[in-house]
Amino acid sequence: MEPRPLDALNAARNKRVIVELKNKTQLIGTLKAFDIHINVVLEDAEERGEDGEIKRKIGTVFVRGDAIILISPA
Amino acid sequence: MEPRPLDALNAARNKRVIVELKNKTQLIGTLKAFDIHINVVLEDAEERGEDGEIKRKIGTVFVRGDAIILISPA
Amino acid sequence: MEPRPLDALNAARNKRVIVELKNKTQLIGTLKAFDIHINVVLEDAEERGEDGEIKRKIGTVFVRGDAIILISPA
Amino acid sequence: MEPRPLDALNAARNKRVIVELKNKTQLIGTLKAFDIHINVVLEDAEERGEDGEIKRKIGTVFVRGDAIILISPA
Amino acid sequence: MEPRPLDALNAARNKRVIVELKNKTQLIGTLKAFDIHINVVLEDAEERGEDGEIKRKIGTVFVRGDAIILISPA
Amino acid sequence: MEPRPLDALNAARNKRVIVELKNKTQLIGTLKAFDIHINVVLEDAEERGEDGEIKRKIGTVFVRGDAIILISPA
Amino acid sequence: MEPRPLDALNAARNKRVIVELKNKTQLIGTLKAFDIHINVVLEDAEERGEDGEIKRKIGTVFVRGDAIILISPA
Incomplete structure (x- = not known):
């Protein structure tokens, strides 16, 4: 089965990530x-x-999905 | 079962939170x-x-979800 | 049962409220x-x-929901 | 039964209204x-x-809903 | 039965119309x-x-609906 | 049966088209x-x-629909 | 059967691509x-x-779809 995008998020669970937001800040x-x-x-x-x-x-922070551009490993 | 994002909001119920809005203000x-x-x-x-x-x-204030970027403990 | 956001709007029915809009005006x-x-x-x-x-x-004014940021008591 | 927002539009049918648009014009x-x-x-x-x-x-003019901020009696 | 907005578009079929776009141009x-x-x-x-x-x-031009503000007779 | 907008796109298949994007570029x-x-x-x-x-x-290019304003023959 | 847009993405799987974002950067x-x-x-x-x-x-990077304008071979 082909990998799906959410698989990548699942693999990043409990790891440090960078979340880039549409308002030009990063978490x-x-x-x-x-x-x-x-x-x-x-x-x-x-x-x-x-x-x-x-x-x-x-x-701890909850981020609304539609504010997010991308998520990558820190 | 893996935690879900709304679990974090549920844990914050009745606690002080910061709500960051797309219009650059905070509640x-x-x-x-x-x-x-x-x-x-x-x-x-x-x-x-x-x-x-x-x-x-x-x-008291009702905030429409699509105006929100993130919610975190105050 | 946990309170839901629309309960707060229901409680404000027939009361004076401030509606803050995305275009930076208030009603x-x-x-x-x-x-x-x-x-x-x-x-x-x-x-x-x-x-x-x-x-x-x-x-009297009808306001489309997606133009609204927040609603609070006046 | 509680009044619903579209009831107000129905009451305005065949009457003069102001439609305020997101592009800062009024119809x-x-x-x-x-x-x-x-x-x-x-x-x-x-x-x-x-x-x-x-x-x-x-x-005569058709206006797409998502371009509208508010509708009120003229 | 009350008229619906799309009835107005149907009445304009095969007629000259002005389509006003969110990017400030008109077709x-x-x-x-x-x-x-x-x-x-x-x-x-x-x-x-x-x-x-x-x-x-x-x-001939196909216009995506969400780019449109209004449509009126030319 | 009345023509539908996607019929026009179907008629343009395999032909040169201009795709105008919301970011002010054309493909x-x-x-x-x-x-x-x-x-x-x-x-x-x-x-x-x-x-x-x-x-x-x-x-070859895949263009996401919501980035598009209009499509016309080149 | 007519080709569908996602077929083009499928053909690009495991290949180098350029993803152009609405915030004017490219991945x-x-x-x-x-x-x-x-x-x-x-x-x-x-x-x-x-x-x-x-x-x-x-x-590795996860990109939210609504931040994307287009995807093309690198």
Whole structure:
């Protein structure tokens, strides 16, 4: 069976990921949960601005899927 | 069973959360309700601008899900 | 049973509410009706600009849900 | 039974309404038809700019619902 | 039975219409087809800029519904 | 039976078309496939900027429907 | 049977592709997976800016479909 996109998210569960948002910020955190809308939950997350500097520590964060551009390993 | 994103919102019920909106403002309040569209209701809420200053006290507020980027513990 | 977001709108029926729109204006009026899309109808409504000044009196107004950011008691 | 938002549109049928669009123009016309997407048809319509001046007479016009912010009596 | 918005489009079939797009251009052409998404097909179409000047002749054109603001008789 | 918008796309299959995108670029290519979301595949495609100059040759390209404004014969 | 748009993506599986995003960046990588929403997974990916320079190496990346404009062979 051909791999599906959500398989890649499943493989990243409990690992550090970068979530790039449409508002030009990035969240870095441990991927704990996701669903078919690509709503995701990160733990131990922090927000970075366009230039890569840490803007704030967030802890646990729920991100609405439609705000997300891409998710990749940190 | 793998955790799902809405589990994280459920765990935050009756706790203080920050709701970051697409219009670059933040709402801080007690999470009272949410649904699958990520429509949420906050109580004792206040609105903060991009620089973190309080813009106004709101009390109870219904926020339409598609205006939301992320939700995290306050 | 856990409260749902539309319960908060139901509790605000026939009361004065502020409806904040994505186009940066606010409508103040009496909430007469709403549906699951968050389409709402206000009566005795007026429109306010970003600086809070009244721009015009509207009377009854139907607002399409996807233009709405949030709804709170006036 | 509680009133629903589309009841307000139904009450406005054959009456003059203002339709405010996301592109910052307003249409004034007689509401002849609408559907659940809030697609509407106006007759004897004219378009006004942000400053209220008449930009052009249109006659009959079909407006796609997702371009609409609000509808109110003229 | 109350008239529905698509009835107005049906009445305009084979007639010259103006299609106003979200990108601030207008298409003028003969309405040959439409569907419930308001995807439309025009024949003998031309594109006009914001100032009304003809930008180019197109011939037949398929327009995706979600790019459309309104449709009116030419 | 009345013609439907997708009939026009079907008639353009294997012919040169211009696909105008929401990001203000145009793709010119041979229409090989489309679906109800107006996702399309072009072959021997090239991308043109707002001023009509060729920006790059692409070859085969899959275009997501919601990025498209209109499709017309080249 | 007429070819469908997703056939073209299937033919590109395990090949190098360019994914052009609505935020004006490009991803270059090996197409490993896609679904009907055009969510895609690339491997050995890198991000390029508007001027074609490599901005960063990403490795594996999940891209949300609605952030994508087009996909073409690299």
